[in-house]
Amino acid sequence: xxxEVSHLTGGYGQANTIEDISFTVASGTLTALIGLNxxxxxxxxxxxxxxxxxxxxxxxxxxxxxxKEPVRYQSxxxxxxxxxxxxxxxxxxxxxxxxxxxxxxxxxxxxxxxQRLFKIFRLExxxxxxxxxxxxxxxxxxxxxxxxxxxxxLLIIDEPFIGLDPLAVADLIDLLKEKKAAGSTIxxxxxxxxGAEEFVDQFLLLDQGKIRxxxxxxxxxxxxxxxxxxxxxxxxxxxxxxx
Amino acid sequence: xxxxxxxxxxxxxxxxxxxxxxxFNDQFVAFLFIALVFGGYEYLHHLSAIGxxxxxxxVLLTISLVSLFLGRLATFFQEADRIFxxxxxxxxxxxxxxxxxxxxCVSVVIQLMINLAMLPALLxxxxxxxxxxxxxFWLVIKIFLLxxxxxxxxxxxxxxxxxxxxLEKRRVNQLNLFLNFFTxxxxxxxxxxxxxxxxxxxxxxxxxxxSFYWILFTRYFFRSRQLIGPVFFVSLLGIMLxxxxxxxxxxxxxxxxxxxxxxxxxxSVFHHFDHHLMVLSYQTDLEAKxxxxxxxxxxxxxxxxxxxxxxxxxxxxxxxxxxxxFAFILFAWLIIKGYLPRLVGFKYATKK
Numbered sequence: 288x289x290x291e292v293s294h295l296t297g298g299y300g301q302a303n304t305i306e307d308i309s310f311t312v313a314s315g316t317l318t319a320l321i322g323l324n325x326x327x328x329x330x331x332x333x334x335x336x337x338x339x340x341x342x343x344x345x346x347x348x349x350x351x352x353x354x355k356e357p358v359r360y361q362s363x364x365x366x367x368x369x370x371x372x373x374x375x376x377x378x379x380x381x382x383x384x385x386x387x388x389x390x391x392x393x394x395x396x397x398x399x400x401x402q403r404l405f406k407i408f409r410l411e412x413x414x415x416x417x418x419x420x421x422x423x424x425x426x427x428x429x430x431x432x433x434x435x436x437x438x439x440x441l442l443i444i445d446e447p448f449i450g451l452d453p454l455a456v457a458d459l460i461d462l463l464k465e466k467k468a469a470g471s472t473i474x475x476x477x478x479x480x481x482g483a484e485e486f487v488d489q490f491l492l493l494d495q496g497k498i499r500x501x502x503x504x505x506x507x508x509x510x511x512x513x514x515x516x517x518x519x520x521x522x523x524x525x526x527x528x529x530x
Numbered sequence: 531x532x533x534x535x536x537x538x539x540x541x542x543x544x545x546x547x548x549x550x551x552x553x554f555n556d557q558f559v560a561f562l563f564i565a566l567v568f569g570g571y572e573y574l575h576h577l578s579a580i581g582x583x584x585x586x587x588x589v590l591l592t593i594s595l596v597s598l599f600l601g602r603l604a605t606f607f608q609e610a611d612r613i614f615x616x617x618x619x620x621x622x623x624x625x626x627x628x629x630x631x632x633x634x635c636v637s638v639v640i641q642l643m644i645n646l647a648m649l650p651a652l653l654x655x656x657x658x659x660x661x662x663x664x665x666x667f668w669l670v671i672k673i674f675l676l677x678x679x680x681x682x683x684x685x686x687x688x689x690x691x692x693x694x695x696x697l698e699k700r701r702v703n704q705l706n707l708f709l710n711f712f713t714x715x716x717x718x719x720x721x722x723x724x725x726x727x728x729x730x731x732x733x734x735x736x737x738x739x740x741s742f743y744w745i746l747f748t749r750y751f752f753r754s755r756q757l758i759g760p761v762f763f764v765s766l767l768g769i770m771l772x773x774x775x776x777x778x779x780x781x782x783x784x785x786x787x788x789x790x791x792x793x794x795x796x797x798s799v800f801h802h803f804d805h806h807l808m809v810l811s812y813q814t815d816l817e818a819k820x821x822x823x824x825x826x827x828x829x830x831x832x833x834x835x836x837x838x839x840x841x842x843x844x845x846x847x848x849x850x851x852x853x854x855x856f857a858f859i860l861f862a863w864l865i866i867k868g869y870l871p872r873l874v875g876f877k878y879a880t881k882k
Binding site: 338358362389 | 740746
């Protein structure tokens with residue numbers, strides 16, 4: 288089950304935020320979108336989850352075209368947004384019910400999975416609480432739990448580590464490794480590069496809406512021979528943008 | 531700063547006028563005129579019956595009590611003010627004094643208008659001097675409440691920003707809810723206040739249906755103070771009208787009008803989650819969404835129709851009441867089956 292993005296161009300209004308982006312994410316691998324703010328990471332993700340329509344190009348997952356069969360395509364993916372978006376009127380347990388209904392999950396299995404995930408993220412005693420009253424980090428945990436609970440073959444994650452405490456970051460990385468091992472296809476945008484090579488199979492460095500470099504971290508450093516760190520690479524990208 | 535707040539006040543006034551001008555179109559003004567003439571005739575025609583009724587005083591007291599919630603202290607504060615205006619205590623205090631005087635004037639006018647409408651009923655049960663005392667009492671209470679709000683916001687050395695901003699939000703929302711009775715108001719915000727009673731009901735309703743939109747709709751409807759409140763009060767008004775209107779024809783008309791007004795209140799439920807990021811990222815089925823919405827409408831309309839029918843029967847025990855009850859049921863069915871899908875633009879959405 289491979290995610291294939293080919294010649295994707297899109298953006299807001301007349302302007303194209305991303306242009307002619309092509310990449311493939313194989314089953315059982317994790318690809319990380321990296322780049323400066325405004326480089327097009329979130330726009331790419333918005334196209335992938337189906338809330339923005341591509342101006343040109345195709346997004347295909349497991350031979351399902353996102354534009355021709357949007358319902359089948361969307362039911363195959365789950366998504367963790369950059370800013371947690373929870374339902375104001377629902378308790379944490381009711382969020383679980385919503386996910387079960389939205390993805391037509393087996394209720395008993397999903398509820399026991401939810402309990403396991405709640406325990407991992409230390410939310411087990413918060414079932415009757417309203418996530419709208421949680422801190423940002425705890426709301427982010429709710430988003431992670433719901434996305435993992437859906438147990439879809441495609442997982443799209445936008446900046447998952449922001450606001451999480453170090454324990455939750457470590458737990459999330461473990462769960463992502465687990466999902467990879469189970470054959471899920473994972474695409475993630477992130478700014479946290481330190482230690483990422485351990486679980487990321489492919490990096491896509493976005494620069495002004497285009498893929499500048501793809502591959503492992505060493506490929507990125509080869510493309511920027513003067514730089515020793517990823518911060519240095521970002522600094523050089525910012526300098527180039529100024530010119 | 532005076533200019534900033536003057537401009538906010540002006541913008542708010544223009545916005546309200548825009549909504550009202552949208553609502554008060556020719557048809558609505560004609561309907562209002564007929565309703566006022568009809569209602570006024572019924573009110574004055576049955577004044578002697580009202581004067582002897584046991585329920586008149588409790589009803590008048592309830593109206594006066596509810597009227598205290600109208601006309602709050604209008605500060606026009608915004609969320610960012612507690613950061614940007616924090617250093618300008620002296621000018622804010624001057625502005626707040628002016629705001630208090632303006633709010634008192636507006637509240638006095640509102641109170642006088644309500645009391646003017648109640649005057650025939652008041653004079654039917656009380657003498658002139660007691661009526662004047664009654665009106666003055668509620669005016670004093672209202673002014674006292676406004677002064678209390680002012681004192682809570684403005685103390686010697688500081689402004690209670692969180693309280694002030696919250697108060698202003700609630701005032702704007704109350705205004706929006708009022709405008710929403712006549713037209714669509716997008717700026718309505720809702721705060722969720724779960725209660726044991728509604729949560730108990732939600733759990734019972736869960737047994738009917740466990741679909742995605744059903745979960746969302748029931749929670750939004752029963753936990754949102756801005757939704758359940760108006761629906762509850764509209765239904766209560768309907769029950770009171772069908773119970774107290776002496777003529778069966780007017781009572782039945784009032785009941786039908788209340789059923790129609792309820793449909794408008796339910797409209798916002800259908801669209802509430804349309805732009806929610808997580809809903810957008812799920813696969814959606816519009817037919818199932820409409821079915822869940824109509825099922826919720828059935829659950830809301832059933833007890834309301836039952837209450838209206840019972841209150842009608844309490845006052846009018848005639849064969850004609852059966853026709854009125856049949857009209858209630860038929861009208862509710864037509865609203866749920868035919869009018870609600872049109873009202874929420876379902877046909878347009880599926881064509882698109």
